Amino acid sequence: MASKISGGAVLRAAARIIVLLFFLFPIFWVFLMSFQTNQQILRIPPSIFFTPTLENYTALFSGRLQTASGSLDIAFIKNLLNSIILSSCSVLIALILGVPAAYAFARFKFRLGENIAFTLLSFRFAPPLLVLVPLVAYFQMIGLSDTYIGLIWVYQLICLPLILWIVRGYFEDISPDIEHAYRVDGHSWAKTFFKIAIPLARPGIAAAALLSFIFAWNNFVFALILASADKQPVTVGALAFVTSAGIQYGIIAAAIVLSVTPTLLLALYAQRYLVEGLSLGAVKG
Amino acid sequence: MATLVLDHLNKIYKPRGRAPVKAVDDVNLASADGEIIGLLGSSGCGKTSTLRMIAGFEDVSSGTIRIGEQPIQQTAPARRGVAMAFEGYALYPPLKIEDNIGFALLRQRMPRAEVRKRVRDIAELLEIQPILERYPPTISAGQQQRASLARALVRRAPVSLLDEPMSQLEPQLRAILRARIKDYLAAHQMTTVFVTHDQTEAIALADRIAVMEKGVLQQFASPAELKERPANLFVASFIGEPPMNVVQAEIGTTRGARVVQLFDRAGEPSFTLPIGGLGQDQIPLAPGKVILGIRPHRITLADQGLQGRIQSNQWLGDQTHLLIEVNGIPLTVVTHRRIPGRIGDNLAIEIPPRALHLFEPASGRALLHGGDAVRAAA
Structure with missing residues (x-):
């Protein structure tokens, strides 16, 4: 029996292709740009056919950028290292603080508990600029300005609410009776937390950590205002490629490809956990 | 083996923004050594709250719980000398059923051979030998419930607490296991408190039954006395099938x-x-x-x-x-x-x-x- 393809199905397929192109084409184009010289990128009309070059990547790794007005030092690898330090340490500290807090919010009902949890979440809603101006002043006063510790502290505004809310949903999903059984079997409260609650919530903790890492990695504005050149992550470091000799599109594209790669690989590796984490934690009321 | 005493036990829940709820209202109850006590009542009557206070999962609002001569309401669950079978099973997902059952015994540093023997014996009693090598998520609800029951019984703790221990079992198996469990509890002189809303189960298993309603202990007596000499109209109507x-x-x-x-x-x-x-x-x-x-x-x-x-x-x-x-x-x-x-x-x-x-x-x-x-x- 011959199958019929309806007009609606064709339209749906066309809509899917348009949406895919809309989101993926810029990424694809940036990827192509990273293998082109500035002249190839700026030619009119643009073309997807070109002779690829690795000079953008070479410049990033060597730290020397040749421009029309001369040679320029760039600190991309340092920026990459900063991104790794800031994101990893921020997530680590957010996990140390956020997981026990999430457990407490999930298991114990206490006065103002919901209000405190919501206040922490509201840090995600507030525009960063709202807190940045006073933070600059405070950080200069207490000597945290332009330090890793200061930046990691501020990054908790990004990481802590995410971890708290996603992991809380996971803990709420685990029957407290499993922990009760462990306690009746002769173990302390602390041991129950570390040996039962945390291992059972591990997928949620992993998802929350990954999401936090991605959000921290992609942050721009905190580091732009609070860090000088030697503490800046890749998102801010890319600004250095806007030079007096013009905008270095090829190098910017290569920097984007390199800076996106770790988070993209992490996201692809842990896609299942991310979906679970969002559906069980963040969406749950 | 130990006596269990509940002395003027009260539990009041105070939900935020709502009136306090008295879940357990001045309950007085004393068991003999090795006695099997059934807590019987409809949903929300306070029987599970009572059990959880004995286990230490709920704070006592007022009153005293004693195991032997020792008041235990301030003692951590781990040191109360209680074992518990949970209505929701609460098996440890990463452990095999055999390891789940023997977990507390190993924690008590009992020799592995002895643990293995005890686990095998209780598994045979509850007909779960074929699933000892399986993991909790891969077995049925009825099997999980028997595994949870085995985990509590194998310990032979001074007081065993069983929350709806056979609610998921088929009637025929339930009848067989009731008799075996009663024999096992009697043989090891295990003081036991079990919660049920099934009066047939309560009558078959318990030496004495505590009938509860709205947090109040209505009557604590033997099954025969509950039928022949109900203390009030609630007990009279609740006990007996068909009802009075x-x-x-x-x-x-x-x-x-x-x-x-x-x-x-x-x-x-x-x-x-x-x-x-x-x-x-x-x-x-x-x-x-x-x-x-x-x-x-x-x-x-x-x-x-x-x-x-x-x-x-x-x-x-x-x-x-x-x-x-x-x-x-x-x-x-x-x-x-x-x-x-x-x-x-x-x-x-x-x-x-x-x-x-x-x-x-x-x-x-x-x-x-x-x-x-x-x-x-x-």
């Missing part, structure tokens, strides 16, 4: 003889039953309104007696449940004979004095049990 017939009535005198006048659902006088034989000297009864309870099993079919009309007739394989309307009052009757009558047929019944239970209308308190009175008169 309950009729509005009044104590009075007819031609010099003491009678109880029954009223139909419209409040009109129906028939009377003589209670002169109940021995009024031994158990005085003032004239006035009462509630009359009659157990369906105590009503007998007779050639001559109160004439009624069959409203339903169900043969359940080993007994007949009849609903007979006698002068406007529907009465459930149970007999172990098969009754050929059809709906609308007439049938005579007899209600012997020992079948009567009289309760105070306002409080529901028991005033007289026919069986007691007949024995006293004899």
